[in-house]
Amino acid sequence: MTCNALLMQSVTIIDLLLIASLGEQPIAAFGIAGAIVAFILGIQAAIANGTQLVLSRAVGAGDRKKVGLEMASGWVTNLGFSSMALVSLFLLAEVIVTRITDNAVVASEAIDYIYISLLLLVFSSASSVVVCYFNANKKTRIPLYGFMIEIPFNVVCSAVLIHGLWGAPEMGLEGAALGSVAAIGIRFFYLAYRFFQEKKLGNVMGFSVLSRESIIAHIQEVVPIVANFIVLLTGLLLFQILFAQLPVPAYAAITLVLPWIKFGSMFANTWAQASTIMVSQYLGKKEFSSIPPFVYxxxxxxxxxxxxxxxxxxxxSVSFPYFYPNLSSETLTALSIIAPIYIILPLVRTNNMFCGNMIRAMGDSYMIVRINIITQWLIALPLCALMIYLSAPLYIVFGIILFDELLKCYSFRKTLQKRLDSYLA
Known part of the structure; x- marks a missing residue:
């Protein structure tokens, strides 16, 4: 699962490495467009995460019909959301982007990237539910093989279209979007084929009993998890919108760093998600006393x-000048200023990720929502806006992300401990 997550996040890293040579404006455009697309992809992943927990309980109980029913309900839920998001982006992308930046070149490139990425949302939505099925059944190598097919194709296709290699048109940032769409399409067809094989073997059934009631029940299970992710993702999107108000070199530096932060966080997050599968299966088997020692x-x-x-x-942090040799001295200086913050960040964030995932698996998702609303929305985001308005130094503005994680650390740990104690009672 960790390899899957790292490969998934590496798509963004690859695009950034290929785009970096185009200059600060395409990087800034990618930062804006990528944040908007990542927001939708994140909600898709949140819905899939809820589906994965439900599937894991069904797998733990050995109910194959329940597995198929939840799979079908998961597809309806995820694709239903994605369809609404696709239409909304198609109609409102230009309005949203122009509200974020007043740089006409940056806005134009960001809008083109979003329009091309709409098809990516469809493939991603359908694929995420299939990945949940294989994860819940501990067949995590199958999604891994899908990414191993997708990534090399994405690298080659994006490089060719970005820089116009081998007679292809030189499309710049649009080429990165097209390469990603083509690559995820190939991965989807591979996963669909493998899932069809599972169905032929009788490992999953129950699609025919899909009903309105089952979809509503599935949505009720997923909504608390999705609500938490929406709070977090919207907060992250707002952080990036606020960062976009900084000078272009500072925003370009943050844009370059954020995907690496996500990339590193994937190690802890996927470990936590793999652990939630085990916890959900313990819950499905009603082996409550096994949960606390496993969590510790x-x-x-x-x-x-x-x-x-x-x-x-x-x-x-010391390798950035070699990874991005074409950056201006101002951007490289900004990268060095924020380095101590993102180096310390995982020491706090990984603990919060683990506790949050465990608490969600144990059914206390709304508690996580409340904590995140208080620390991120009521404290961190207004503080970030104030610091930008006051023209505070870059390390203070970017450091608010670390401050947000520190605020929620104690509450997460206390909530998790309370739930674990209840299993030992």
Whole structure:
């Protein structure tokens, strides 16, 4: 699962590496468009995460008909949301982007990137539910093979279309979007084929009993998880919108760093999600006493992972001039200013990720929503806006992300401990 997540996030890293040579304006455009597309993809992933927990309980209970029913309900839910998001972006992308930036060139490139990426949302939505099925059944290598097919194709196709290699048109940022769409389409057809094989073998059934009631029941299970992710993703999107008000070199530096932060966070997040599958299966089997010792062991591994992520970010901070040799001196200076913040960040964020995933798996999703609303929406975002308005130094503005994680750390840990104690009672 970790390899899957890293490969998924590497798509953004690859695009950034290929786009970096085009200059700061395409990077800024990618930052805006990528944030909007990532917002939709994130909600898709949140819906899929809820579906995965429900599927894991059904797998733990050994109910194959329930597995098929939840799969069908998951597809209806995910594709229904994606269809509404696609129409909304098609109609409102230009309005949204022009509200974020007043740079005409940046806005134009960002809008073109979003329009091309609409098809990507459809393939991603359908694929995410299939990935949930294989994860819930501990067949995580199948999604991994899908990414191993997608990534090389994405690298070659994007490079050709961005730079106009081998007689292809030189499309710049639009080429990166087209390459990603073509690559995820190939991955979808591979996953669909493997899932069809599972159905032929009788490992999943129950599609024919799909009903309005089953879809509503599935949505009710998923909504608390989705609500939490929407709070987080909307907050992240608003952070990026606020960062877009900074000078172009500072915003370009943050745009370059954020995908790497997500990339590093994937190690801890996928470990936590794999742990939630085990917890959900324990819940399905009603083996409640097995949950606390398993969670404590997983938390220890999470903390070890956090240290290695921080070390990796330190090495990354000294490697940026080699990764992006065409950047201006102002952007490289901005990268060095924010380096201490993103190096320390995983030491706190990984703990919060783990606790949040565990609490959601145990049914306390609304508690996580409340904590995130208070720390992110009522404190961190207004503070970030105020600091930008006051023209505060870049390290203070960017450091509010770390401050937000510090605020929620104690509440997450206390909530998780309370739930674990209830299983030991």
């Amino acid at each position: 062991q997983s938390l220890m591994v999470t903390r070890i992972i956090a240290v290695f992520i921080a070390l990796g970010f330190f090495l990354l």
